[in-house]
Amino acid sequence: MTVTELTESTCDVLIIGAGPAGLMLATWMARCGINARIIDKRSTKIFCGQADGLQIRSLEIFDSFGFADRAVKEANHLLEFCMWNPGSDGVIRRSDRIPDVMVGLSRFTEIVLHQGRIERFFLDHIKKHSNDSIRVERGVIPETLSFNEEILDDHSQDSYPISVKLRYLTEEEATPAQSKGSATRDGLFRSNLAEDDTDELIRKSKEKDGTSELVRAKYDVGCDGAHSWTRKQLGFQLEGEPTDFIWGVLADIIPITDFPDIRMRTAVHSASSGSLMVIPRESKLVRLYIQLIEVKPDASGRADRSKITPEVIIKAAQKIIAPYSLTYEYCDWWTAYQIGQRVGTNFDYRSRVFLAGDAVHTHSPKAGQGMNVSMQDAYNLGWKLGLVAKGIAKPDILKTYQSERRRIAQDLIDFDHKFSRLFSGRPAKDILDETGVSMSEFKEAFVKGNLFATGLSVDYGASMLVAKDGDAADQGDGTKVSTTNPTKVVCRQDLATNIRLGMRFPSFKVLNHADARPWHFQTKLKSDGRFRLIVFAGNVLSPVQKSRLDGFCKFLDSSSFIRPHLHKHIAILTLHSSKRMETELQRDFPEVLHPFDAHTGWDYDSVFVDDESYHEGHGEAYKGYGVDKETGCVVITRPDQYVGFIGSLDEDGRAGVEEYFKGVFV
Amino acid sequence: MTVTELTESTCDVLIIGAGPAGLMLATWMARCGINARIIDKRSTKIFCGQADGLQIRSLEIFDSFGFADRAVKEANHLLEFCMWNPGSDGVIRRSDRIPDVMVGLSRFTEIVLHQGRIERFFLDHIKKHSNDSIRVERGVIPETLSFNEEILDDHSQDSYPISVKLRYLTEEEATPAQSKGSATRDGLFRSNLAEDDTDELIRKSKEKDGTSELVRAKYDVGCDGAHSWTRKQLGFQLEGEPTDFIWGVLADIIPITDFPDIRMRTAVHSASSGSLMVIPRESKLVRLYIQLIEVKPDASGRADRSKITPEVIIKAAQKIIAPYSLTYEYCDWWTAYQIGQRVGTNFDYRSRVFLAGDAVHTHSPKAGQGMNVSMQDAYNLGWKLGLVAKGIAKPDILKTYQSERRRIAQDLIDFDHKFSRLFSGRPAKDILDETGVSMSEFKEAFVKGNLFATGLSVDYGASMLVAKDGDAADQGDGTKVSTTNPTKVVCRQDLATNIRLGMRFPSFKVLNHADARPWHFQTKLKSDGRFRLIVFAGNVLSPVQKSRLDGFCKFLDSSSFIRPHLHKHIAILTLHSSKRMETELQRDFPEVLHPFDAHTGWDYDSVFVDDESYHEGHGEAYKGYGVDKETGCVVITRPDQYVGFIGSLDEDGRAGVEEYFKGVFV
Known part of the structure; x- marks a missing residue:
């Protein structure tokens, strides 16, 4: 039998997961002066399997905190989107160039930067504004979640209805296997081709002596990713289906190539070898998304990840980009994923526990939406939690979180569903080729999706926070949001x-x-x-x-x-x-x-x-x-x-x- | 008898003084990969008696190193220059508003920021680019300077003709008296109304046991201020005369006032109470330069500084700015100075020892030139020293330093001479009032001096570095600068x-x-x-x-x-x-x-x-x-x-x- 010390504590807001969504939430907590904690099961801050695109709205948000300038300075800026596809001879050529984002939307444009740097900006900001009182607690895993039903609807100042038991992992337990030594890092362990390891971590940790803590909290937010432990505790689902499309990612390489648009955001549709997308990054790096047409899901619907290696991925890329040459000497890490779109059934459990980010929406990464929408979830939720926790605003406003953000997630999934199919489809040979993707349709979809992708088209529905006409449920995700004030x-x-x-x-x-x-x-x-x-x-x-x-x-x-x-x-x-x-x-x-x-x-x-x-x-x-x-x-x-x-x-x-x-x- | 340990060392470039000129030089040393050292007699990095104006050319230079953005973000920006002077009723009123700098010169405009922050940007940059090998050594004072004449003209790699004996001060010795406790700090100890304390520091330090070091250097640069120890060792002079004008400085206060232009760069000429200048700063701070017409120099030509207190200064300001009210609760520090313009006879001793900054030019602070011209001296010298020390460029290019920068210093002194008299003069009552200053003349001088003040009008003369026509000596300060290459x-x-x-x-x-x-x-x-x-x-x-x-x-x-x-x-x-x-x-x-x-x-x-x-x-x-x-x-x-x-x-x-x-x- 193992021995576990158990300490007890309280906090206003407990954040589970310190990715971009969790850090955004912690940033609000720091700005609002909330007694908050943020935990993450991983020991290491910067690891691979990461996003890099920052859309306009995210930069406006960063600017509202005061650190957009750091991102803008360090990032690579994407100005032009180039489209390559086969000419009548079947050889790829540049067919179009258009602005990466529409002109006149904002003082910002789209930029790309290592996620580790983005997290650094958050961490610096949280440290400064919380007087160093909010720190990411790493190597800490949640084990149980329970509620005191009697006080669940009591939002008064001394009511802590949530209990979360935390377990402290050892450095060894908290370090992902892939981080332990290899040169080019394999990011598959975090991809949707891999199983989650949370239960395994808990089970193993329980086998030996350790330290646990019982935290009583007012609010709890699960920013714990696609395999969200928090979501599972609440019994909420992600709804949606995977596709047959498998893509590899070389992220990030310094390419050696004579392809002319290697420093542009570029989509290449080859005649019959699949598609690739070029995302040029800072410091001569480039991220390549490469369709793996020779890798297929098995009968269970999932691809065999043992068949995917960097060599398989670069060979696929070389076929797509031929007759141009493409090699690399430096590769930071690589991964692969299976395209699919899923959205959470619930974002909110009785205005006490909330889910944000990948925990409630997953999709393909190529439109650069994931990190942005996740951060924007937390940006929407954070100030509401802050004002309610401080007793300034009515608890009712918390209901607008699901109403506003689940609707966005649904829109996102629709957008990605359409966009990723156009991306993975074989280009049409001619106007009669009905199974192929028309390149004019692809371009049109890109242009139409452009405003959505910037994050600027977000239009929250009627509620006590938005005094607009129309039906609140219709304009949101269907959640009933009261408008509380007696006279409209x-x-x-x-x-x-x-x-x-x-x-x-x-x-x-x-x-x-x-x-x-x-x-x-x-x-x-x-x-x-x-x-x-x-x-x-x-x-x-x-x-x-x-x-x-x-x-x-x-x-x-x-x-x-x-x-x-x-x-x-x-x-x-x-x-x-x-x-x-x-x-x-x-x-x-x-x-x-x-x-x-x-x-x-x-x-x-x-x-x-x-x-x-x-x-x-x-x-x-x-x-x-x-x-x-x-x-x-x-x-x-x-x-x-x-x-x-x-x-x-x-x-x-x-x-x-x-x-x-x-x-x-x- | 006291005991002093003496160690020996060599370095390529020894910089004496870690103000803006010294730090700029150290920055170049870091960027060029030079084995350099920088010492300063003071123990404390940020103290009062400091400049704050950053002119356009300085910002362009900061940008070339990559840290202009930090200054631009933190600083206050000066956009408009407002002129106030007596109307026909003798009451001050705004007579003119013009852009603070001419339009279309640069992507930058004039900004103002605490000198401590500016030094921080330099220190961070030096640390990063020198791999932390160049650090300001504080509490270190030079005691003797000597030369090995035999190798003075030998610029080969293993020739160290300069010997400087350094003495390490205790923390107590290196801390300026005014920093030891008082709330509102008196900056007079660094003003030109005070004597230098270097000799006294050396004398006292010698009275007890201590540590000394003999440094053999290839090049030595004195960035050691108006009382420059280095200049004195070389026997070089500052030429010029003080005036009778005494100004006080409240730097920096948070003013409580109904004066409308307190956030503009503003010059106020009162009818008979003297002039003041408003320099609005970051964080609600304002620096006020206030003419003290009731304080006069004594027979020796120097003002009695014991008569100057913050109360005397604010009372003078209140008289000038009436009928508007002006008080403050917060004052960071204050000082006073006597206007005068002086320029060094030599900037260079045999291409081995150089003088930069206040060591070779002093003048009034109101045009915001001092720190800028000083940094630009060092910016001119640094890369030349770097390339010669590394054996890449010919030692002859070092002669262009005096030729180029002494000429600028002469121009600066002429500019300041004219500008400061217009500033301190009583405004003319009417067109027949010949002893008063005409406000249209003042405005014209400001507009004319505008380009000069930005630092952008600098035009270096012919030399091997500037292949222009005309006489090199004429275009510079008179120094003979060879053009070495046989065919012009x-x-x-x-x-x-x-x-x-x-x-x-x-x-x-x-x-x-x-x-x-x-x-x-x-x-x-x-x-x-x-x-x-x-x-x-x-x-x-x-x-x-x-x-x-x-x-x-x-x-x-x-x-x-x-x-x-x-x-x-x-x-x-x-x-x-x-x-x-x-x-x-x-x-x-x-x-x-x-x-x-x-x-x-x-x-x-x-x-x-x-x-x-x-x-x-x-x-x-x-x-x-x-x-x-x-x-x-x-x-x-x-x-x-x-x-x-x-x-x-x-x-x-x-x-x-x-x-x-x-x-x-x-």
Whole structure:
């Protein structure tokens, strides 16, 4: 019989899994000042089998935390997508070049970078903002999950209804076998061709003396991957089917090749040897996705992974890319996977346990979506958990997580289903070749999928957090999301035609009124856990408008519901449209828009102007946002930059602002 | 009698003083792989009495090392310069607003940041690039400097003609008195109102047991400030006179004020209470320079510093800025200085010992020049020392340091002399008031001085490093700089009308040919100790031009003088003007322009194109550089980005390239 020490502790939020989803969640916890823990069964931080693509929306999110610049600096930038396929002679040639992402969407474009670096940015940020109190605890595995049913619906401050027993692994147990020595690392152990090892780890660990800990938590989030232990404890399923398509990955090699587009994002469809995709990376590295047409699933539906080696993969690549030569001397690691799309039945267990990332959606990696959608799941959930755990927001808002994100996962799976089939299909020989994939259809699908892939098309449905019209269940994944506030908030989408309710607040360049510095306005919507009340003040030099603005500000100052939350949970940003040089901060803007502090004076970072800059042109922000330059409007964004409310500065808008926040705050 | 241990050592370059000039020099040493040491008498890294302005050219230099982004991110940006002076009623009002730096000069503008952060960027960079082998040795003071005359002109690899005896201070000795405890730190101990303490430190240190070291060095650089010990050992002088103007500095405070332009760079001339200048900084800080008209120099010409306190300074400021209020609760430190301009008689002792920074030029701080010109001194010297110490370049090039930089120091002193008088003068009451300063004259001087202040107007004279016409002594500080190469290099300024010989290589946006990513072309001229051969390949799709380009590349490959230096000491950058989508790297560009490596394949970061980008417009680089899009040209830049040669791709240009490098390399 073995001996196990058992200690006990409490924490507000327990995060299981320290991949990009878990780290994003921990980042929010650090920013919101939550007592959180994050554990991971692996001992080693950077291992292979990793994603590398960062889509536009992820970069905007990174920027809201303040570390997008690090990613942008270190990453390779993908600007062009090149398509190669057989000419009439059957030899591949470049048939098309198009921008990798559509023009004019954002200040960012798609970039690719080693996942280890991305995790480093998160870890540095978590360390800084949690005062080093949130650290990834590695080599720790969850063993049991149970609930105290009596207090499960009690979200008060001293209620810890969740119990998770943790087991501490030895360094040896926590180190994946493939990390133990070989030169070119085999990432198959993490691919969907391999079995999960969690149960085995627990079983083995139990055979000897060890240390366990019983953690009582308010909330628990499973960011524990496609084989999610948390999901299994809850009895939730991943629904969907694998395909017959097997792809190998050489990730990442320094290629030696005369293929002209090796530094472009490139799709090659060969006549009859399969397809490959080129993802050029930083430091001369390239990731190659290579279809293995000679490897087939067996009767059980799963491919025999013993048949897949780097030699098999590079030979397949050479056939596809012929007549160009392709070899390499350096390969960091390699893997293979079987294409399939699956989505979780539930993302949420009674607003107490949540699932995010690969635990609730798996698909093929070639569209660079996995890590991004996973991080965005956690980005959606984190601030809600933070505000509820601190007793600021109503627990009801937690229901919007499944409603909003499961819908995205469903869209993603549909997108990937279509895209991966077009990718793996043999190119059509001619217009009569019905079993082949038409290259014009492939291009069209790429262009159509482009906006989706950036993450910018996300459009959350109606709820107490998004005061839009229509049926909440229809607009989400079917979950019933109450709108709690008794009188329905009236929204005025017409006052800001390009600021779409439910979508992320777009960005245009504006000037800080006090120092004339140009900023992308979105960068002022920091992820600090606060809602933003964005006052489009209009033309403050017009007496009519000035009185409207004064009235609105007087309402803010005098509302007994809003006043206590101002600046603390609701930050105010002002954007006016008068000439900067004709307006003065003190004279023309009420104090609530740039509050005074006895120790540090006035706030100079809250009032902005839509005017010409000296060095970077005119942002034309009012035009871009679709807001009237005379009369303006007011917009509420959630702590994740999604638009929750739009109203006028008049009486109806003021009432709307108050109603909106009554639906959210306790 | 005291006991002193004496050890002995050698190093290639000994740097005395670890302020911005010393750190810049150490940065070059790290990048060039030189065995260098850097010492500083102070124990503490960040102390007060510090500069904060970073001019455009300094940022371009930081960018060439790769850390400009850190400064740009953390700093406050100065966009507008506001001028306040008395109206007809004698009350101050804003009379003008102009851009802080001229539009269109560079991708950077002026920024301000705590000097401690700037030093941190240097220290991180030095650590990384020297493999932690170059570290600032603090609390170390030089005691004696002597030479072995016999080998002073022998620049061979094993000749160490300089001996410097170093003494190690205790922590107590090395800590400035003002750092020992007080809340608001008094920076007067470093101001020009205070005596130097070096001799005193040496004397006291000798009174007790201690450790000394005898360092034999090839080169020694005194970056040891206005009281330079190194300068004194050499018997060189600073020439110039102090004025009667005394200014106080509150640096840095968080002001509490209703003055509207507290976040702008602002000059206030009051009717009769003196002037002040506002420099807004990061984190709500502001630096205020305040004229102290009631403090006067005594008979000896120096102000009594005991009369200057923070209270005296803020009261002076309040009088100047009235009727606006001005107070503060937080003040980091304060100091005062007496305006004067002085320049060193010599920057160089026999190409063995060099002086840089405040050691050879002092002036008033308000134009934000001191730290910048000091760093740029060291930036000019560092690569020359590096290449000579490694035996790659001829020792003669070291003479260009004094010729180039003493001339700049003279220009700086002239600029500051004029500017500081306009700043400290009482504003003229009207056009007949001849003793007052005319505000239109002040504005005009600011605009005229603007280009100079950015650091971009630097235009080095003729030498073996700058193949321009005219008299070398005339164009420099009078130093005779030989051009060593027997046949004078013929330069073709007409082939690149906006790439000026002797000036820094300007920047326009270009695209990487292999991946379509836009870059500011100047960012590809990294400070890695290499010259750049910039091939403006022109229209490579024209057969005539293609054959010209092929001929030029064949010359590079076949020149027995140039070939061994290619890629190692001379990096090649190509910019062509054909359409990107009609050209192919392998097909249209000879291998020497994108060399092949057996382990890592082709180079994809050397060939660029002047074409439309997807997201950032068309850089119009050929137009910007003033180069013919059909026929191109070739440009040589020095390792510091200054233009040394311009020629055609034809026979005469090829001969010129060869002659240029024969004048530089051993």
